[in-house]
Amino acid sequence: MDDVAKPERPAHRAARGYRWEKVELRPYKEDERALFKSITRQVLFSDPGLASELRYFEVDPGGFSTLERHQHMHAVTVLRGSGTCLVGNEVRAIKPHDLVTVPPWTWHQFRAAPDEALGFLCMVDALRDKPTLPTPDDLAELREDAKVAAFLDGRT
């Protein structure tokens, strides 16, 4: 017998609403320093045979992801609901099946609409760096742009 664990690879995992068979509902992240609200994570694909992972994040109405940046990119496909995203200094309304590209070292955050959850797929490299949080100076610089400040305050 090979002593390397064989990955479990069920051919088909059914969706049931926005939950999936054999996929655990997890907290968004473990980092206690990061500010975020009302968001869950499900890892849909993660396998030693795949160079990337596909995760599903769901943000409750009024919730938001962490404002952060990192070397690795995010490739996001919205699945449900509506909200707004910040990528660099761009603020965009997003709706189902829209695509969002987060380039390396670009500040980004996702916010659900006040009255509707926002669910999205996010593809990332399996091997990736840890996110960096903004310093007070970074935040001050971001806030120099009025529309970015409005986004950060949940006023968009």
Added chain:
Amino acid sequence: MDDVAKPERPAHRAARGYRWEKVELRPYKEDERALFKSITRQVLFSDPGLASELRYFEVDPGGFSTLERHQHMHAVTVLRGSGTCLVGNEVRAIKPHDLVTVPPWTWHQFRAAPDEALGFLCMVDALRDKPTLPTPDDLAELREDAKVAAFLDGRT
């Protein structure tokens, strides 16, 4: 100036039905030897900064993808419609948001329902091998399983 082309990375590309801004509608594949029917391809994410690509395939009612296998894996998320997939010797009905995992060197094919298109996202490694088509012997072996034979003949 750096003479390496800077990738174009629009932060946001809106979905319009099952077409996307700045995404070209392409033929499914160029290989003339492969048997397939009524299927298109849109590459949603492909970037030198990403280890994987995310593509959207749409199969018209009654259409099907190529029966093939390869070293690289497929990580599929159904977006619209309904149909059936073959993975190894498993035949499964699929519906929106279901997940399909195709392990290395596993025969696979996707078929749309007779009366409904099937659209799905497929995540693959950016660096990957070319697909292999079945030999007559491979086909005979697959057909030994009655439910696989029914799938291959479009009778499921």
